[in-house]
Amino acid sequence: MEFESLAGRALDTSRSRGASYADVRFESVRTERIEVRNGIVATLADASSTGFGIRALVDGAWGFAASADTSDAGVDATAARAVEIARASAAIGRQRIGAAPAQPYVDTFHTPLQRDPADVPLSERFALLLDAERLLHGAPEIAVGRAWLDLWRADKYFFSTIGSRIAQRICQSGAGLQAMAIGNDDVQVRTYPGDVGLYQSGGWEIVEQARLLEGAPRIASEAAQLLRAPQCPSGTLDVILGGSQMSLQIHESCGHPAELDRVMGWEANFSGTSFLETSQLGKLQYGSDLVTIVVDNGLDRGMATCGYDDEGTKSVRSDIVRNGVLAGYEMSNDTARGIGLESNACVRAQGWEWMPMIRMCNLNLLPGTVPFENLFDDVRDGVYMESNRSWSIDDRRLNFQFGCEMGWEIKNGKRGKLLKNPTYAGMTPVFWNACDAIADERSWFAWGTPNCGKGEPMQTGRTTQAAAPARFRGVSVGVGYSE
């Protein structure tokens, strides 16, 4: 396995310096981003980065050091630094949290690819984006058109002092479009396919699945129409959320509060804590009995799909909410043991430079039984909203306000006129308990989020929330625009 010799050196040095456990993760990452903006290639970048991070455990306290210097001397110095840092942690810690993972694994994992992006000529990648972006300018109100793609590949090699040797190649791809229409004192934006584009694990097939050329004329027209659309009304109304907005709703109001490190106060000063306290496990009626949310890091095309997490734990599927009741958390080894459970492999690092930590992974709301079109049937007065534009939630993940790019009036079961600036707000458990219908699996889709921030130093995580559109009764709508 690549880096095996250097890994042995890192682990030996860590042990000889006093670590009771250590792991080292070598990563070689290649990323490509192309972005076309108003006919110009604004970004054309091909980046590579190689390095390693060592996690050392001394007297129940962790230290982490990372370096791009893969010489023998660089590995030695970095291992010594990780141990020195762990020792400093131990010197001041009033309690001990660190423990070595229980089980070693020797294995490999590769993201399945239908078409390796390396086989797609660069000229073809350009042409797709230039053609799609050009189609965004069909309406004169469109001041800014954007088309982009991201191709990411990470080769990860994990070794630990308990004998784990895990090689993984993780490939993720994404593409999207955005049209910005500017009118008198108004800016309206439409993004496609979801509010960040389409991001999944896989190869060029993900870019093809985004169908940029088909979506461009539609969103350009919608952005222009939004300038002339009436303001979304304010009041208490029924709401139907489209799939990508459901993804955001799950992400912010379930995914983050169910991170066990956050529950334990490990994110308190930055990302905040959580209302999902461990005393509520198995008791809290988080949502209606239609609501079942699971971690599934084996999900086909999930952004977080992998064989093992970044502390060497094998991917599993586990419940977070089962039939509306809080049933579990996203966990690491340390935090899971703190409440007498086992990790469900939710630990990730942004790259070799960062210490692994609990991250939301693939967090899926299981589909319901109602065909999407029937969600509207018994809504007398409501709004259907699609594609997130604004998102904010308090630091215990209770009070939220989200805005979407567009909405449609619903009157007596029928979708009506287009509405601009739709927003809705609520308290998380009240909102999820107001869920009375979830669309069936025909509209269930794995929406990826490529830019989830957490931790200090801040790390960007890549998550998926698979979801179908859903209906919520009696929601506060139009907040922020009630003048």
Place this chain on the structure above:
Amino acid sequence: MSDARRAVREEIATRLLELSAADQTEVLISTSDAALTRFTHEMSNQNVATDDIGISVRAIIAGRTGVAQTNRFDEPSMRDVVARAARMASLAPEDPLQGDLPTGGATQAPANAFDAATAKAGADLRARMCDSIFRSAEEAGYWSAGFAATSTGGVTVANASGALASFDGTDAAVNVKMTASDSTGFAEAYSTAVGAIDAAAAGSVAVGKARASAAPDAVEPGEWTVILDPAAFGELFVYLTDHFSAQSFEEGSSFCSDGLDRSYFSDNVTVVDDFAHPLAPGMPFDYEGQPTLRLPLIENGVARNVVTDSYYANKLQRPNTGHALPAPNAYGPQPSNVVVAGGDKSAQQLVAETPRGLLVSRLWYVRTVDRKRAIVTGMTRDGTFLIEDGVVARGVRNMRFNVGILDLLQHCEFSDTQVRTGSYHYSLVVPTVKISGFAFTSVTEF
């Protein structure tokens, strides 16, 4: 240490320029050694250090641009990154507005941008800083969460047109949230010199805020007069900084796209971009090697300037103000050293002159609701207080706001003391501000 790293960067830059046959080549070499000790419940949960180098090559061939990046600087890797940049450029469409890269110029780094003691700081020093905060928490019977951080970073930009600029700086910070049974308090401190940071004092301030906001009750949402501590005002004001980008200005999404030299704010609002401000000394050139201008953005309420890079200077036929981000970027030039001018009253006086209002320590999850009008929503956190008859009376539960920043800055007063504040995505120098008509729309449960 910085001299050695600078020499390595400049040697790499020279070699990369030699290797490139593009019409124009720019190389950007960055070095960083950043360490952060994060803590919670009086133990460290993330104690990290990372040492890295970044190499970026921008090749421009007949108006076509490609960028390639690596973090390896052996000869084959340098040849590879130059070749990749050229290949990308050869396939890119031509951009007729792509002009010549800047030729650079003399720059002078602020004297206090680099601090040797900070560059040498180790895990033990950060641990002692954290430990002093732990002691404050233990004495109060609270628990603490936060971090102590030290870092050193350097940048060298060079291009084949003759620009060559290098900068090395240091930075240090503490951030602490104290949690009591039903309240929290916050404090932060930033400096380029770790010796100027009093971690114990930050711990005490956070304890004081948590204590003073104990047993919070709810007040009614609605329009309030608020006094925002610098950390809160910075979190709000940062959502206006992108409006001063030439890109936003030109595209029509900035509030000042309607025109510069027009009054948009009350006449006590003055904002500059100043890399040499003593509280936040920064890099005196941008990521194209162009000397950065110290630039008024708002003067007495009047929008005066937007910031440019070489591309937008050419496109808009305006001076290049030296505010380029690293290539490639789709965000355009950005102001990165924003300073909001202070007023003539102390923060205490602003409180004392408030019959009824709210004092806000910190904001959270601020997001744009309406871009052009700069309407944002967000939450208060970590110490929100009711002011009655000029006195901080008691803590109140946190609330959600929906406010238009442009409107708020029509009727505001600033304190006479500025503070550096920040987060992972910004660093600003701002005073305390008093604002009337601040709209809260709901209250949360804590």
